[in-house]
């Protein structure tokens with residue numbers, strides 16, 4: 544089903560930020576699909592020359608399906624602008640990401656971009672992270688170490704670190720990089736940034752889905768097609 548809020552946010556973000564000659568990071572999820580559709584339209588109608596860097600196999604397929612030029616971080620280590628969705632975003636534009644299991648590559652692309660632009664519908668907006676996205680903070684871990692990591696997180700920080708199980712495959716979900724994901728259902732009173740900084744130092748933890756101080760601009764779309772631009 545079409546999501547008018549996501550579509551409006553995506554179109555506005557692409558309209559405002561995309562210029563000829565850019566290296567563009569392409570996020571993962573459903574909102575970015577509208578973004579890539581709009582990007583492909585603009586590239587064609589304005590004969591733009593752009594190069595796209597994916598944040599997942601899904602993003603790579605999107606780029607190829609829309610006949611957009613595909614490149615890599617090795618060829619283009621500096622990205623002009625990266626577009627991506629979010630599972631939840633608060634007033635400081637801190638995001639919880641990783642609902643789609645692509646958080647590590649997404650964060651790499653966001654980090655090495657001059658501008659990281661988030662596109663979302665109003666349902667993603669939150670006064671306190673963890674109150675609208677109820678599936679926990681995604682944490683990507685090396686499979687061999689998931690059990691001691693899971694136990695350490697629960698012992699040190701509380702909550703439940705749930706191993707994400709695949710939907711259409713027996714056993715745990717395996718990420719594009721061949722790792723597992725723990726969805727940490729954290730107690731609302733924790734200082735999420737402090738804990739995330741602690742978690743990242745546990746050997747075997749690759750990355751977590753808290754994007755702090757990375758969002759340059761949020762395009763928040765509403766069902767009526769209106770878009771709030773927040774930065």
Ligand code: DER
Nearest residue numbers: 572573574628629641642643
């Ligand atoms: O998993 C992710 O980080 C995705 O970007 C996700 O947060 C966006 O999901 P949506 O665009 O399907 O709402």
